[in-house]
Amino acid sequence: xxxxxxxxxxxxxxxxxxxxxxxxxxxxxxxxxxxxxxxxxxxxxxxxxxxxxxxxxxxxxxxxxxxxxxxxxxxxxxxxxxxxxxxxxxxxxxxxxxxxxxxxxxxxxxxxxxxxxxxxxxxxxxxxxxxxxxxxxxxxxxxxxxxxx
Amino acid sequence: xxxxxxxxxxxxxxxxxxxxxxxxxxxxxxxxxxxxxxxxxxxxxxxxxxxxxxxxxxxxxxxxxxxxxxxxxxxxxxxxxxxxxxxxxxxxxxxxxxxxxxxxxxxxxxxxxxxxxxxxxxxxxxxxxxxxxxxxxxxxxxxxxxxxxxxxxxxxxxxxxxxxxxxxxxxxxxxxxxxxxxxxxxxxxxxxxxxxxxxxxxxxxxxxxxxxxxxxxxxxxxxxxxxxxxxxxxxxxxxxxxxxxxxxxxxxxxxxxxxxxxxxxxxxxxxxxxxxxxxxxxxxxxxxxxxxxxxxxxxxxxxxxxxxxxxxxxxxxxxxxxxxxxxxxxxxxxxxxxxxxxxxxxxxxxxxxxxxxxxxxxxxxxxxxxxxxxxxxxxxxxxxxxxxxxxxxxxxxxxxxxxxxxxxxxxxxxxxxxxxxxxxxxxxxxxxxxxxxxxxxxxxxxxxxxxxxxxxxxxxxxxxxxxxxxxxxxxxxxxxxxxxxxxxxxxxxxxxxxxxxxxxxxxxxxxxxxxxxxxxxxxxxxxxxxxxxxxxxxxxxxxxxxxxxxxxxxxxxxxxxxxxxxxxxxxxxxxxxxxxxxxxxxxxxxxxxxxxxxxxxxxxxxxxxxxxxxxxxxxxxxxxxxxxxxxxxxxxxxxxxxxxxxxxxxxxxxxxxxxxxxxxxxxxxxxxxxxxxxxxxxxxxxxxxxxxxxxxxxxxxxxxxxxxxxxxxxxxxxxxxxxxxxxxxxxxxxxxxxxxxxxxxxxxxxx
Numbered sequence: 001x002x003x004x005x006x007x008x009x010x011x012x013x014x015x016x017x018x019x020x021x022x023x024x025x026x027x028x029x030x031x032x033x034x035x036x037x038x039x040x041x042x043x044x045x046x047x048x049x050x051x052x053x054x055x056x057x058x059x060x061x062x063x064x065x066x067x068x069x070x071x072x073x074x075x076x077x078x079x080x081x082x083x084x085x086x087x088x089x090x091x092x093x094x095x096x097x098x099x100x101x102x103x104x105x106x107x108x109x110x111x112x113x114x115x116x117x118x119x120x121x122x123x124x125x126x127x128x129x130x131x132x133x134x135x136x137x138x139x140x141x142x143x144x145x146x147x148x149x
Numbered sequence: 150x151x152x153x154x155x156x157x158x159x160x161x162x163x164x165x166x167x168x169x170x171x172x173x174x175x176x177x178x179x180x181x182x183x184x185x186x187x188x189x190x191x192x193x194x195x196x197x198x199x200x201x202x203x204x205x206x207x208x209x210x211x212x213x214x215x216x217x218x219x220x221x222x223x224x225x226x227x228x229x230x231x232x233x234x235x236x237x238x239x240x241x242x243x244x245x246x247x248x249x250x251x252x253x254x255x256x257x258x259x260x261x262x263x264x265x266x267x268x269x270x271x272x273x274x275x276x277x278x279x280x281x282x283x284x285x286x287x288x289x290x291x292x293x294x295x296x297x298x299x300x301x302x303x304x305x306x307x308x309x310x311x312x313x314x315x316x317x318x319x320x321x322x323x324x325x326x327x328x329x330x331x332x333x334x335x336x337x338x339x340x341x342x343x344x345x346x347x348x349x350x351x352x353x354x355x356x357x358x359x360x361x362x363x364x365x366x367x368x369x370x371x372x373x374x375x376x377x378x379x380x381x382x383x384x385x386x387x388x389x390x391x392x393x394x395x396x397x398x399x400x401x402x403x404x405x406x407x408x409x410x411x412x413x414x415x416x417x418x419x420x421x422x423x424x425x426x427x428x429x430x431x432x433x434x435x436x437x438x439x440x441x442x443x444x445x446x447x448x449x450x451x452x453x454x455x456x457x458x459x460x461x462x463x464x465x466x467x468x469x470x471x472x473x474x475x476x477x478x479x480x481x482x483x484x485x486x487x488x489x490x491x492x493x494x495x496x497x498x499x500x501x502x503x504x505x506x507x508x509x510x511x512x513x514x515x516x517x518x519x520x521x522x523x524x525x526x527x528x529x530x531x532x533x534x535x536x537x538x539x540x541x542x543x544x545x546x547x548x549x550x551x552x553x554x555x556x557x558x559x560x561x562x563x564x565x566x567x568x569x570x571x572x573x574x575x576x577x578x579x580x581x582x583x584x585x586x587x588x589x590x591x592x593x594x595x596x597x598x599x600x601x602x603x604x605x606x607x608x609x610x611x612x613x614x615x616x617x618x619x620x621x622x623x624x625x626x627x628x629x630x631x632x633x634x635x636x637x638x639x640x641x642x643x644x645x646x647x648x649x650x651x652x653x654x655x656x657x658x659x660x661x662x663x664x665x666x667x668x669x670x671x672x673x674x675x676x677x678x679x680x681x682x683x684x685x686x687x688x689x690x691x692x693x694x695x696x697x698x699x700x701x702x703x704x705x706x707x708x709x710x711x712x713x714x715x716x717x718x719x720x721x722x723x724x725x726x727x728x729x730x731x732x733x734x735x736x737x738x739x740x741x742x743x744x745x746x747x748x749x750x751x752x753x754x755x756x757x758x759x760x761x762x763x764x765x766x767x768x769x770x771x772x773x774x775x776x777x778x779x780x781x782x783x784x785x786x787x788x789x790x791x792x793x794x795x796x797x798x799x800x801x802x803x804x805x806x807x808x809x810x811x812x813x814x815x816x817x818x819x820x821x822x823x824x825x826x827x828x829x830x831x832x833x834x835x836x837x838x839x840x841x842x843x844x845x846x847x848x849x850x851x852x853x854x855x856x857x858x859x860x861x862x863x864x865x866x867x868x869x870x871x872x873x874x875x876x877x878x879x880x881x882x883x884x885x886x887x888x889x890x891x892x893x894x895x896x897x898x899x900x
Contacts, residue, residue: 016286026284031212032205034403036354037436041827044354072205088199091791094799095632096202097354097403103203122836129827131354131404132632133799135835 002065006030007074013061020064021045021056024071032072032100036129043128046101047071053105055127072100079145080107086145087138094132102128106142115146150742151175157747159607160754162516162672163482170608173744176685178646178855181786183848188712189645190856191847193791196637197656198401198630207401210358210373211433218360219248221422221432222288224278224295225442226270229304229506229820233268233277233297240294241280246287249425250295251418252278258424260389265418269302271476272507273821274441276414281422281430304506304820308450308473311503318474318502324488326554327495332465336456339465340535342528345887346520347812348448348473351513352832355403356434357443359416361423366390368423371398372416375405376669377629380412381661387417388424393664400659402631406803407512407671408444409631440825444511445813448473449483449520453528461538461546467497468525475507481517486525488554489755490601491547506820512671514803515602515863519870523807523888526598526871530878540875541568541577541597552753560752560852563783564599567759567846571597574842575761575779583763584880591765593776596875598760598868604784604860605754605853606677610745611665614643614686616694618734620714620727621653624686627667628658628679633862634792635675639683641788642856646687647694648711649727673756673860676788678745681854685743693739698730746854754853756864758782760801762839762872766880768899771892775805775839775873785859786849797843797865804869806833809889 004011006028013023024030024047036044038057045057048070083106086092093099102125109116109124116124121142130138151174159168181187201207224236233253241250253268266276280291305311333339353373360371368390372380377397385392402409415432423430434443449472456465468487472480484498513519533540545568551558572578575595583593613625624643630636636656644654657663668678691711698716699706702723709718717724731739748754763777780797787793810831814824824830849857870888877895878884885898 018286022285029214031208031214034209034211034354035433036356036403037827039436039826039828042354076204084200084203087203088195091195091199091634091795093196093199093202094634094795095353095355095402095404096198096207097209097401099203100205103205126834126836129354129832129834131352131406131803131832132795133802133833133838134795135802135833135838136798136841137795138835139838 002062004061004065004069006069007071015061018061019057020059020061023061024056030071030073034097034100036097043105044098044101046104046128048104048108051108051111053108072104075104075107079110083107083110083145086141090137090141090144092134092137092141094134098128098130102130102138109142110146116142155747157608160603160605162512163485163603170747171744172746175689176744176746178685178688180849180851180855180857187645189641189651190788191790194637194641194651194789196634196792197640198636209355209401209403210360210371211355213360213371213431215360215362215429218429218431219281219283219426220285220288221279221281221419221430222285222292223276223438224292224297225438226273226275226277228299228301229273229306230302231270231299232302233299235298236278237294237296240296241291244287244291244294246283247280247291249281249422250278250291251421257387257421260387263387265414274438274508279418279422281426306505306507306815306817306820308448308471308503308505311505312471312501316504318477318504319480322480322500324484324498325496329465329467329495329497332495333454333456333467336464337459338535339454339456340528340531341452341454342531343452343886344524344527346449346451346523347807347889349446349513349807349811350440350813350830351406351408351444353404353406353408356436356439357409357413357415358433359419360429360431361416361420362429363423366394368395368420369398370395370416370420372412373402373409374399374411374413375402375409375629375631375671376411377659377661378627378666379410379669380416383412384416384420388420397661398659399629402629405631405670406514407516410511410669436827437825440830441822442508444508444513446513446516446520447510451524453487453525455528455532457532457536461536461543463491463493463547465495466493469499471501471503473505473507474502474510475505476509478509478511483517483521485518486522486601489552490599492549492553514800514866518602519867522598522867523870526868527874527884530596530875541572544568544599555753557751557753560749560754561785561850562757563846563848564757567757567781567783570844571759571761571779571781574844575763577761591767592880593763593765594876594880595761595763596872596879598871598875600758600760600782600864600867602673602756602864602867603754604673604677604756604864605748606674606860607748608745610667610678610682611742612679612682612686613665613740613742614690616690616731616739618731620649620731622647622649624654624656624683625663625665626656626658626679626683627665628675629670630658631670633670633675633796634789635679637792638676638680638788642680642683643687646684647691648713650714653714673863676858676860677853680788680856680858682743682745684855686741689741689743690739694730701730701733749852752852756782756784756859758864758868760868760872762876764873764876764880766877766895771895773809773877773890773895777840777842779842780865781844782864783846784861784864785853786857787845787847788858793861794843796861798841800865801841801869802833802838804866805873807889808870808873810891812889
């Protein structure tokens, strides 16, 4: 058993060599982070590890022990709320499957860089694939949230 | 309701069938005129489920969790063609946690029909066996315990080789008219162009997925599908049940792009394993399985020969396409652009559906027409070059107002306006200045392409509207909103007709339970099919509401109007909240149902558009960047400009990727795809996006029922790749013989 600190709550989990994403989704039923590629290539599984976005589909659950994990479910207030509102207002959401990961990455960016340039947005968000192609609006939503923050 | 049956033509991705449809003669609302003052239609509105989608609370099929639910894993063929020698089902069943296994010998419960699995796989990734277990880890252990052994058989993955060996999925199609060969020989100017187009994968981020749960002989299935009613009907047929015994739920779908039709293998297998075990079963493809067996746009080899007079008038078109079909599927209309885009009496059109050892190709956003346009519109640019004529001017000179196949007029066509607007937005008149040597050493060019697609929709499609005493309405539709925003479109249309604020209108979709039928989310048909049904249903409620208001205010209903939740008399004497009338309903409701009327006789319904791309080519690195893309599409009336622009941006980006990076590469020696993962099959990221400039003529098609909108899902992907390839040719003076324009291909072309 290892201890995981997720969204400010402590959980005892049996990792069985699994990835963090499997433990979050299958054991803790935190279903916001998605398994889309399982290869660390799309960012749909992004969660925050000590404030930095990581691909939970690659990280071993055991390696996340001792760190502060925040999922989309734990990102409800403050800056994340303004990011979510901006995503909705700009229609940076189509099917919505990648959206939790996009919001996690965008929130982490704005925590680090409150007023990012377009280039900084592209750099920070390039690991989050949106197959529906909402990128133009994701960029606009992040700029909007930066203005509101 | 005054019901009658009528015979009408129904179109889906270019295929027509005559069907009987039930028509309610009270569904006779007239189309809003183009200058109607509308409160909501045509104004940007955020999608009604945006907050749920942005909060991580949207429940996709992969998120369904049920008590006692088992997880299934699939054993797939590792070879392109083989014969299973041994499969140890007993060992799999003996694996801890494994509850059931199906293999090539298995038949479906109840009907003992429809073998799901095969012993002689015809493509890499074809399912051979499925294991259901307590956990996904146990299911995977069960798959390993099957200890598959198979004999490898010869394969064909090269479409030209298949044609030489006469391996076809069906007869080659000859859609010619006139005498193209003679016309070509007599033409003053001729050109010939051959281009290969890539196999492109849909890559929905939510893979194909299903969860099945039985209660006696009733089945509930959550399916990640674009067609919940076709999923329901397929499940009913497979298990010998009545449609009403099956409920398909598809509230949120993580993308489809054409790949998710009907129940799919996943729902059938999950339902069978759930039947066998008496427990709910979920089956979700992993990414590699999705990329091998989720579907694809077929690769093609195309050749186009054009003849024209010196005046630029087309005199002959000869087009051939070899389509790498894989194991089958519809032969999509690759040569439709050649047959319909421009006026020409002598057209040769031959399509060869080559049978190869790949999964059956399936729909991917504008299937056939997109890859056909990608080549034909490059040939048109080659002709412009040969004639020394402006490419847009050449297209204008060959413009048509009647469908070149049927001879019927188009119900509406604003293509010339699209050309003018796109040229203006793209700075087309400065096209040659762009080619001057630049300080950054990049070669720049502008290229255009024309778009044609269907998108008129049609019956059957239904909706109901129920207004309660709070003055709130619920609209029940058969929509599955796969990210298109069509539920929000229905909200806008219903609220407009009812005269209610948007927030007082709720829309239900994604559930076959109410049995309110809607079409599959494909063929750009949801908006033109469903919105008229929604408006008809709302119109009946509005009529009843105004009658009741007339009773309450003691005035003729015809003297009243309603908008934004207030009922007013024309003379201004009455101005009351709608609840002053609905409040008297108590527990009663005002109900209306509406149906999509038939399509107009004597017209062909299509969408049109023009895109212009500006590219910058790095001749040293072979990198092509699209800097700006202008997209102007005529799709009738725009219901919601906010979600419409999202559709355009998404389509353009998938077209851009087809032109520049996306290609499923197959090892000819083994017949196995070598880049079936997201880290080696390059889909665009945020850093690949050009500036996308969007406009529409935005004029309703008055020949379509009551809303005047056409579909928008597919049109924007159609011309993008051709526009980019034409811009590349303009910038460099070279035209590669194949797409995508990868760095290696660009450097070879420029060498």
